[in-house]
Amino acid sequence: MELKEHLRAANAEAGLIKIFEAIEQASKVVQSEVCRAGLGADIYGAKGSENIQGEEQQKLDVYADECFIKEFRASGAVAGMASEEQDNALQFDASLEGEYVIMIDPLDGSSNIDVNVAIGTIFAIYKRISPVGSPLNDADFLQAGKHQVAAGYVNYSVSTQIVCSIGKGTHIYTLDPKSKDYHLIKESIQFPADGKVYSINEVNLDDFDENLKRYAQHCKDKRKADGKRMYTGRYIGSLVADFHRNLIKGGIYVYPATKDSPKGKLRLLYECNPMAFLAVNAGGKGSDGRQNILEIEPTELHQRCPFYVGSPVMMDEAIG
Numbered sequence: 001m002e003l004k005e006h007l008r009a010a011n012a013e014a015g016l017i018k019i020f021e022a023i024e025q026a027s028k029v030v031q032s033e034v035c036r037a038g039l040g041a042d043i044y045g046a047k048g049s050e051n052i053q054g055e056e057q058q059k060l061d062v063y064a065d066e067c068f069i070k071e072f073r074a075s076g077a078v079a080g081m082a083s084e085e086q087d088n089a090l091q092f093d094a095s096l097e098g099e100y101v102i103m104i105d106p107l108d109g110s111s112n113i114d115v116n117v118a119i120g121t122i123f124a125i126y127k128r129i130s131p132v133g134s135p136l137n138d139a140d141f142l143q144a145g146k147h148q149v150a151a152g153y154v155n156y157s158v159s160t161q162i163v164c165s166i167g168k169g170t171h172i173y174t175l176d177p178k179s180k181d182y183h184l185i186k187e188s189i190q191f192p193a194d195g196k197v198y199s200i201n202e203v204n205l206d207d208f209d210e211n212l213k214r215y216a217q218h219c220k221d222k223r224k225a226d227g228k229r230m231y232t233g234r235y236i237g238s239l240v241a242d243f244h245r246n247l248i249k250g251g252i253y254v255y256p257a258t259k260d261s262p263k264g265k266l267r268l269l270y271e272c273n274p275m276a277f278l279a280v281n282a283g284g285k286g287s288d289g290r291q292n293i294l295e296i297e298p299t300e301l302h303q304r305c306p307f308y309v310g311s312p313v314m315m316d317e318a319i320g
């Protein structure tokens, strides 16, 4: 079943279906560039600019951002968008009739672009709070994650997949390179309750708080009845890819506060919240280490946050 048929069967609103059509279209353009890397498609390397967070922009960060802006603007359903690659939220003047606002990480895993490792796009969709037809304001963008009406990611990897939820389960769709449509391959995927995979950048170990140090040691020490290790470490460095593996196999992903990033590295609005929404809709959990991440009231577009997400048993053991 195609993605839009599946959305219709779930009684998704017309505006939401238009947004997903825009995501399909933009992701196919990005995917076709990714596939042609080095064959004339100029996507390798730095753009020579920085985003508002002082991070060097890669050519593909900027290209993906432009693709998604173009499609969302054209959809007529989106009144505005906040992006990792844009200093301020964008308002689509022609689409002020649009009922939705979107937060997006257009290209997740930038450090993996040049080495042909899985990268992604992460998005969160909200209903605007201000009246339709009026200018957008900060409150439209600074909504707690629990108000998401849909979220998802595109995983550009060996195959290209969309994993998304409109609040009724989390589903996986694969892009068929022949028909160029996304087809449902897994309905209502469930995070395995427990898992074996521990995904964390251990170079930061000395910066972990005492509880996380305890959990890291627990993962190293714990043995099964046969004496073999219970856990294994896997860390790709693309949140999309690390989350995706854990969603399927069971596991936990943690990006805590560190000395380099005292508030955590990942961004609440377009990385942590959409991933937590997908996790919760698949029976998993998302937290900042203290509270359900979806309860946090954001104060800034590019706000950072410590992030724990994954299988519920592992999450409970990690957070205590």
Ligand code: AHG
Binding pocket: 055, 084, 105, 107, 108, 109, 110, 111, 201, 237, 238, 239, 240, 242, 265
């Ligand atoms: P982005 O490429 O959108 O800036 O995100 C990168 C993020 C995330 O995808 C990944 O898990 C994390 O940064 C990796 O950071 P470290 O290299 O510090 O482990």
Ligand code: MN
Binding pocket: 105, 107, 108, 109, 239, 271
């Ligand atoms: Mn990212």
Ligand code: MN
Binding pocket: 061, 084, 105, 106, 107, 108, 109, 110
């Ligand atoms: Mn990014």
